[in-house]
Amino acid sequence: MIVLEALRRGGANLAHRRGDAGLAVVQGDAAEPWGAALAAARRGALAGPVAAVIHLAAQIDVQRSLADPALDARENLVATLQAIDFASAEGARLVFASSAAVYGATDAAPTREESAQWPRSPYGIHKLAAEMHVRVAAQLRGLSAICLRFFNVYGPRQDPQSPYAGVIARFLRRALAGEALEIYGDGEQTRDFVYIDDVVSGVVAACERGPRDGSALNLGSGREHSVRELAERVLLATRSEVAVRRLPERRGELRRSRAEIQRAWEALSYAPRVGLDAGLARTVGWMLGAARTEGEGAR
Secondary structure (H helix, E strand, O other): OEEEEOOOOOOHHHHHHOOOOOOEEEEOOOOOOHHHHHHOOOOHHHOOOOOEEEEOOOOOOHHHHHHOHHHHHHHHHHHHHHHHHHHHHHOOEEEEEEEHHHOEOOOOOOEOOOOOOEOOOHHHHHHHHHHHHHHHHHHHHOOOEEEEEEOEEEOOOOOOOOOOOOHHHHHHHHHHOOOOEEEEOOOOOEEOEEEHHHHHHHHHHHOOOOOOEEEEEEEOOOOOEEHHHHHHHHHHHHOOOOOEEEEOOOOOOOOOOOEOOHHHHHHHOOOOOOOHHHHHHHHHHHHHHHHHHHHHHHO
């Protein structure tokens, strides 16, 4: 396996795998042609044909996309065009990580793949445009491809300090640090929180089966939880008694989100297995372990 990674955040998620046989990590820019960057790594045990390209590279901060739409277009749309070119040249299958952000303003719950698509940000617009390019490449260039629309993914190795971190990572970090949890509005807005292991199972399955024409499938848990309920579960998972602070409602925030995952089940045998409480417990365990390791390293 070859990983093309910008390493903008230090590549910490790959640190525990460095030195693994059959793995090469190449630093590069996904918005530039991939061939030259990957050529040096494709030697020895890694030589030979490429079976699948899993395109996860993205700029994922919605607020940053609003502030700099051109940068977002480069890192989300142009990078996808490079992935399409590389997969097409290699005769490989392309698995593209899209986002539930393509649905935007729809409050349909459950959200089906054919639900209205009105993105609310350049991030969602560029993800949707990238999907369209994938489908056109499948039609005109014979590319075998599938788009996977991720919902609210969480779990170990998600940096809670990052401005890109989701609400679960932020809540857990604050609860463990003894800081109040912050909820915008009444907290009754819902989200589909899906554990990373379940998403990985869907991605791996998509490398081998599922639509070949660039069609999109939802990858979520198929359940919805309110942010208020999430805060309560985080306090239980962390054994914390910090306060829950209410902040003004954010304008334009989606009220409900839940993925319809029947098509993913039919095409990929995708069946999420990790419930929210179990996922929170696993994530807390990793965060505490990471904190201990960091503390020992500082001594």
